[in-house]
Amino acid sequence: MAHPSILGLLVNYKWPILAAALVAYVVSTCVYRRFFHPLASVPGPFLPAVTKFYQSYYNCRYYLQVEKLHQQYGPIVRITPNEVHLTDPANYEKINHVGTKYAKSLNYYNATCVPNSTFGTGPNDVHRIRRGALNPMFSRQKVLDLEGIVQDKARKVCARMQTGIDNNEPVDLHHAFRAVSVDVISDFAFGECYDFLDKDDIGAKFFTMAHGIGPALWAFQQFPSLQSLALKTPPWMAPYLSKPLGYVTGMQMECVRQIEGVKANIEQGKSLGRQNIFTTLLDEENKPDAYQIPTTWQLKDEAYSVLVAAADTTGNAMTVAAFNVLNNGDIYRKLVAELEAAFPDLNADLPFVELEKLPYLTGVIKEGLRLSFGVIGRLPRVVPAPGATFNDHFLPSGTIVSMSSWMMHRDTSVFGPDPMKFAPERWTGSIDEVRRLDANMVPFGRGTRQCVGMPLAYAELYVTLGSLFRRFPKGLKVWRTTEEIMQDYEDFFSSYHPDSSKQEWFRAYVEKSG
Numbered sequence: 001m002a003h004p005s006i007l008g009l010l011v012n013y014k015w016p017i018l019a020a021a022l023v024a025y026v027v028s029t030c031v032y033r034r035f036f037h038p039l040a041s042v043p044g045p046f047l048p049a050v051t052k053f054y055q056s057y058y059n060c061r062y063y064l065q066v067e068k069l070h071q072q073y074g075p076i077v078r079i080t081p082n083e084v085h086l087t088d089p090a091n092y093e094k095i096n097h098v099g100t101k102y103a104k105s106l107n108y109y110n111a112t113c114v115p116n117s118t119f120g121t122g123p124n125d126v127h128r129i130r131r132g133a134l135n136p137m138f139s140r141q142k143v144l145d146l147e148g149i150v151q152d153k154a155r156k157v158c159a160r161m162q163t164g165i166d167n168n169e170p171v172d173l174h175h176a177f178r179a180v181s182v183d184v185i186s187d188f189a190f191g192e193c194y195d196f197l198d199k200d201d202i203g204a205k206f207f208t209m210a211h212g213i214g215p216a217l218w219a220f221q222q223f224p225s226l227q228s229l230a231l232k233t234p235p236w237m238a239p240y241l242s243k244p245l246g247y248v249t250g251m252q253m254e255c256v257r258q259i260e261g262v263k264a265n266i267e268q269g270k271s272l273g274r275q276n277i278f279t280t281l282l283d284e285e286n287k288p289d290a291y292q293i294p295t296t297w298q299l300k301d302e303a304y305s306v307l308v309a310a311a312d313t314t315g316n317a318m319t320v321a322a323f324n325v326l327n328n329g330d331i332y333r334k335l336v337a338e339l340e341a342a343f344p345d346l347n348a349d350l351p352f353v354e355l356e357k358l359p360y361l362t363g364v365i366k367e368g369l370r371l372s373f374g375v376i377g378r379l380p381r382v383v384p385a386p387g388a389t390f391n392d393h394f395l396p397s398g399t400i401v402s403m404s405s406w407m408m409h410r411d412t413s414v415f416g417p418d419p420m421k422f423a424p425e426r427w428t429g430s431i432d433e434v435r436r437l438d439a440n441m442v443p444f445g446r447g448t449r450q451c452v453g454m455p456l457a458y459a460e461l462y463v464t465l466g467s468l469f470r471r472f473p474k475g476l477k478v479w480r481t482t483e484e485i486m487q488d489y490e491d492f493f494s495s496y497h498p499d500s501s502k503q504e505w506f507r508a509y510v511e512k513s514g
């Protein structure tokens with residue numbers, strides 16, 4: 001009887017053999033990652049140590065699961081096979097200081113699909129050049145020069161509130177605040193205001209669509225090749241793949257149109273009008289060495305990332321601050337008393353530099369920033385050579401380390417037993433006390449990669465909230481929204497409330513007697 005050849009066996013039993021090979025691969029990978037990987041000794045459960053599917057399972061609520069892991073395993077936890085999450089505030093500074101060698105992790109940031117932007121840049125040497133070119137657009141002086149733009153949008157919010165009162169209709173302040181951010185940044189940086197504050201839906205469609213593409217962040221981290229595919233998708237195809245993707249691509253094409261227009265004006269030597277992000281970045285003057293003029297496509301990434309970075313973060317901080325002021329009569333009264341003392345004339349201008357001096361308003365804004373968390377999830381960075389030690393664990397270079405504002409801003413050892421309590425008084429104590437709290441405040445990140453839009457964000461927060469509460473010193477009420485709804489976030493890099501287009505989402509009204 002002839003013996004079957006090896007080839008014959010392989011052909012006859014190909015499916016069982018393939019299945020066995022797959023099982024052997026999975027088992028050996030799991031055993032390696034759990035017991036022999038350089039991070040094997042870092043505390044944490046089995047599943048995140050062996051597979052990223054653990055993270056994908058929790059998806060936009062992974063930040064909550066990471067918190068639970070810390071409660072169980074302590075200040076250092078392995079949260080994916082190659083990533084360690086930390087909670088000690090001292091580690092934040094170690095990773096995120098000016099001149100840091102920790103680069104952004106591209107596995108994570110590429111998933112945001114803006115690889116040519118300052119925000120999406122991994123290596124620090126490339127980032128230094130891009131950021132150097134962007135900085136002058138968003139300096140404090142620039143913000144002060146263009147403060148009129150912010151004042152104009154704040155007036156529109158007050159006008160919408162007044163119309164709501166006159167018509168006895170609650171006003172959607174959450175979208176109004178986010179619209180302030182988009183209208184300010186589009187006016188300030190693009191030179192063409194999107195005018196969401198003049199639209200019936202106050203830009204709700206834009207925010208719903210931006211929220212709609214959020215899940216891609218998690219899918220692209222799990223399957224990076226999907227992200228490359230998405231970047232190669234022709235714009236005309238986007239609407240057929242998904243409605244939100246089509247909408248967002250449409251907005252990006254608007255940026256492309258604008259960039260092409262600016263380029264044509266430059267070529268024809270035409271006047272470019274007020275400086276904007278496009279004229280700034282297309283101009284070789286006053287740029288860091290090695291700066292290269294971006295292509296239209298690259299510049300589109302920069303513009304779109306700035307728009308998105310500005311929109312939700314600032315809007316969320318204003319929402320949290322205003323909700324808590326209206327939800328707490330005592331805070332409302334104290335804030336109004338301070339504003340009335342500083343600006344006795346109801347119709348006076350409220351300059352940003354004057355508003356900044358008000359301690360209670362500052363406390364309200366700090367609490368708004370603290371409890372809206374800025375970017376609620378982690379900000380992953382790559383450990384540089386030759387590796388680093390955190391909480392007595394050596395992490396080789398290439399390991400991803402991350403920390404999050406969700407944990408830093410709710411640290412009970414710093415913010416007391418009830419860190420979710422909105423308490424502006426926290427920030428009105430001695431300089432030392434404020435410094436102690438500030439050490440844990442990271443809404444804008446820190447160091448080299450700290451938010452470039454921070455001065456603009458502060459101007460928006462002070463001017464919009466100052467104007468609203470000076471203009472409406474009493475009677476405004478929260479319509480339906482509860483604290484539970486307010487404290488529920490999804491992490492799509494920016495934090496989103498699960499269904500902020502619903503009626504229950506933060507609206508304010510004035511109760512009319514009779």
Ligand code: HEM
Pocket residue numbers: 118119120131138185305306309310311313314315317369373374375379442443444445448449450451452453454456457
């Ligand atoms: C309250 C409002 C804001 C908050 C809480 C906030 C928060 C942050 C955080 C945490 C980062 C660091 C992200 C990271 O490390 O991956 C960041 C970066 C950035 N933000 Fe903001 N942001 C705000 C407003 C703005 C505004 C108004 C702009 C508009 C210019 C802006 C533009 C950017 C850009 C371009 C970056 C990337 C900076 C870099 O990598 O060098 N942000 N922001």
